[in-house]
Amino acid sequence: MGRTLVLNRSFRAVAVADWRRAVTLVYMGLAEALDDDLTPYDFAAWVAASSNWIEVPAGFVQSPTMRFAVPEVIRLVRYDRIPHREVAFTRHNVFARDRYKCAYCGKRKPSDELDLDHVIPRSRDGANEWTNIVTSCRPCNLKKADRLPDEAGMPLKNRPERPRWSLMGSLVPHPRAHIPDSWKKLLTQETKAAGEGRVSQ
């Protein structure tokens, strides 16, 4: 099973979602599923309609209690973009946010040679949160010790921020990816061009 084209309220293609995410958005009432004629369905109506279909391009989700078609196209009804999912605050995600580079010297290292550093040290009540934690190599971490970057003469290369990643990758599928027929009429020239330019959020 593949992916679902996501339209905004104005029927403009804004993203491509993993089918699970697409189904979740419909289930939560944040999006409606669209059939080939762009007729909208809420989740219950979609499940009911699916029971009459024998074959659908994107396949069926089957559970012990229900079976329904994976929508090839959905339309957001409350937002113009797919709502962001919170990024978990973990060691790995801090490294990923900082692209595995030390915030002080800028060197890129494998994760087993990196530490998390509190910009405002814990000993001074520095918080354990996205905006106070950066990736640091061991030597920089040792050198900075319990000091502020200014005191240590080690300015930050970037201000740490809470990441705003979404589940979406590029705006439209990779140019070489197969584009389902149902999407073709919905992808404007502009959107196609953006996809080729690999526009991402």
Ligand SMILES: [Zn+2]
């Ligand atoms: Zn360093």
